[in-house]
Amino acid sequence: MFIRKRTVRSSSGREHTYLxxxxxxxxxxxxxxERLCSLGRLDELRESGNIxxxxxxxxxxxxxxxxxxxxVQLEAxxxxxxxVVVLVRRLWRDxxxxxxxxxxxxxxxxxxxxxxxxxxxxxxxxVAPRSKLSTYRWLQGMYAPEWERLDLSHLYRALxxxxxxxxxxxxxxxxxxxxxxxxxxxxxxxxxxxxxxxxRGPEGLARLGYSRDKRPDLVQVVIGVLMTxxxxxxxxxxxxxxxxxxxxxxxxxxxxxxxxxxxxxxIVADRGVVSESLLEALxxxxxxxxxxIPLRKWKAADEVLKRAGRYHKVAENLEVKEVEQDGKRYxxxxxxxxxxxxRKERASFVAQIEAExxxxxxxxxxxxxxxxxxxxxxxxxxxxxxxxRVRREERYDGKYLLRTSATLPPAEIAQTYKGLWxxxxxxxxxxxxxxxxxxxxxxxxxxxGHIALCFLALVMGAALERLxxxxxxxxxxxxxxxxxxxxxxVRVELNGEVxxxxxxxxxxxxxxxxxxxxxxxxxxxxxx
Numbered sequence: 001m002f003i004r005k006r007t008v009r010s011s012s013g014r015e016h017t018y019l020x021x022x023x024x025x026x027x028x029x030x031x032x033x034e035r036l037c038s039l040g041r042l043d044e045l046r047e048s049g050n051i052x053x054x055x056x057x058x059x060x061x062x063x064x065x066x067x068x069x070x071x072v073q074l075e076a077x078x079x080x081x082x083x084v085v086v087l088v089r090r091l092w093r094d095x096x097x098x099x100x101x102x103x104x105x106x107x108x109x110x111x112x113x114x115x116x117x118x119x120x121x122x123x124x125x126x127v128a129p130r131s132k133l134s135t136y137r138w139l140q141g142m143y144a145p146e147w148e149r150l151d152l153s154h155l156y157r158a159l160x161x162x163x164x165x166x167x168x169x170x171x172x173x174x175x176x177x178x179x180x181x182x183x184x185x186x187x188x189x190x191x192x193x194x195x196x197x198x199x200r201g202p203e204g205l206a207r208l209g210y211s212r213d214k215r216p217d218l219v220q221v222v223i224g225v226l227m228t229x230x231x232x233x234x235x236x237x238x239x240x241x242x243x244x245x246x247x248x249x250x251x252x253x254x255x256x257x258x259x260x261x262x263x264x265x266x267i268v269a270d271r272g273v274v275s276e277s278l279l280e281a282l283x284x285x286x287x288x289x290x291x292x293i294p295l296r297k298w299k300a301a302d303e304v305l306k307r308a309g310r311y312h313k314v315a316e317n318l319e320v321k322e323v324e325q326d327g328k329r330y331x332x333x334x335x336x337x338x339x340x341x342x343r344k345e346r347a348s349f350v351a352q353i354e355a356e357x358x359x360x361x362x363x364x365x366x367x368x369x370x371x372x373x374x375x376x377x378x379x380x381x382x383x384x385x386x387x388x389r390v391r392r393e394e395r396y397d398g399k400y401l402l403r404t405s406a407t408l409p410p411a412e413i414a415q416t417y418k419g420l421w422x423x424x425x426x427x428x429x430x431x432x433x434x435x436x437x438x439x440x441x442x443x444x445x446x447x448x449g450h451i452a453l454c455f456l457a458l459v460m461g462a463a464l465e466r467l468x469x470x471x472x473x474x475x476x477x478x479x480x481x482x483x484x485x486x487x488x489x490v491r492v493e494l495n496g497e498v499x500x501x502x503x504x505x506x507x508x509x510x511x512x513x514x515x516x517x518x519x520x521x522x523x524x525x526x527x528x
Contacts, residue, residue: 004033005042017042019051075493080143082502082521083487083509088123089144090516091460096176097169104165110157116146117158118453125457127481132156143489143500159449166452167259170235173459174260177232180463188234188256189227189268189416192248194241196220202444207241223451224248225458226256226265229416232462234260236455238448245269246281253287266290266406268417283405290417293330293401304330305395314411318418322410331402331413339398346393349374353385467515475508483508487520491527498527 001023009015019039025032045051092098101115108114123142124135136152162169196218197206206219213220220241226234235256239248253265267282267289282289295301304323311319311334319334349371373393376386404413465477473480483506490501502521505513513520 001036003039006035019045077491077493079488079490080141081485081487082143082489083484083505084123084127084481085142085144086518086521087484087512087516088126088460089119090518091464092119092122094180094516095460095463096172097456100169100172101165104168105161108161110161112154112157113146113149114154114158114161117150117154118162118456120144120147120150121155121158121453122457122460125454126461127485132159156446159446159453161449162452162456163445163449166448166455169456171259174234177459177463188262188265189229190224190249190252190256190265191269192222192224192239192245194220194222196241201241202447205238205240205444205447207243209240209242221447221451222248224252225455226252230466232466233455233459236451238451246278249282249287250285266408266416279403288404288406290402290404290406290413292417293403295396295399295401298401300325300328300330301401304332304401305399312411314414318414320410320414329404331404331410333400333402333414333417335398337398342397343394346374346390346397350385350390357383357385464512464515468511471511471515473508473511473515475511480508480512484512489521500525500527 001021004020004022005017006020007015007017019042021036021039022033023036025034039045039054040050097119098115101118105114120139120142121132121135124130124138128138130138132155133152136150136155139147139150194209194212196211196213196215197220198218200206201219201221205221207221208216208219209222210216211218211220222239222241222243224237224239226236228234235252237248237252237255239251249267253267256262256265265288267287269289269291279289279291293301295305304325307323307325309321309323311321311332313319317335317337319336321332321334323330323332353371353374374386374390375383376389377383402413402417406413406416408416461477464480468475468477468480486503486506487509488503490503492499492501502523505520510520
């Protein structure tokens, strides 16, 4: 038996081709053919996929010899990363980056594929950050025909282009993100961090200064990031390494009000960078702020803790109380669960110290973090429990103190400060997951371009996270991208036809494609 085609002309004069199942037989010494059944019109069978389904059904009952015969003609020539290229390109387009960079490129004298170079480097930042040379080698393992014409010099020159146009790109990104995610833009958060250089660093930018990385011996740059309360980055700034926080704040606030349609910019900072002089400078300039206050080191903290008043529950595990002290506005926050954890941790410290004291020694506990505060060292190396300190520490259980000049309600003050973790998380990703450091560039434009590239990757990651949450996926962006990386493209040659086959989709990869509003790439497509 075999499959044959039969063309029939209809009454209207149109020709249609049908597939038939036929057999051959001999009659009077002649070879004849007999139609056994019609399988249907060829075009309809192709469109519906019924041909492939019939073949798949027959393969299940075929003998292995047929399968071996056919697979001898099947040759897979390469396998490359595919899923992440398709996913990031769709997100890049939806955020408007393709459009704005395309417009900027058309008005520039550059004659290199700038957009593809930037997209390639941002994709690398998201999934496998490395130097530009290593990124160029990494591109060889990605299936993206548009990247085949990129060379290493294109990547470096694309950084120069980005450094020159990043302000325009940020403004377009902000407007697109605001519409795409319905952002609340009445309030944004701003914070700073630093990143150091192993060598001399870029001239004019690399300076010694206050190091958040605990490396005051190395030159650094200061990076500021502006972020919405939903965690979408708006803008970033690169300052010389000796720039004080107040100077960075002044520059950012002035710049933001000129560039973005924001009604309110509130400086939100953690207690690690707060000083009385900083707050006085902010107040003198009329800047609104919400800052964490170190309870054990701030003079007014003890008085605030003594003030009577009821806490008001504003969220799960968050209660607040507003206090005015010396003409300043404070919001005292209380987390019952954290209070219980603090109590248990202190009880553990005290029990271990008492046990060591009963044995006549300390066993090195005095030098361990958290233990020394509960010890009172006497003369001749003797020590005893500092019960006064133990009782004082009880007052701090589950509490943290905020000081603010903003007019927001206490509940919103507390919630806004909690949103600072988004900026801090962004900094962690900027400096580790996206690997600002080590920075393999030594000129100011290249360093700024490199940091701007990391910022774009940060925006892309934040946008993907928001889309995933909207679609009910709680997995981290890192886990999702790892799943998408498992989607490979395989180039296959079969009977003279060149095909592109896609490997199976892990469940998280399916959710990622759904979140960005696209179908996964087809399982098989022709490259002829």
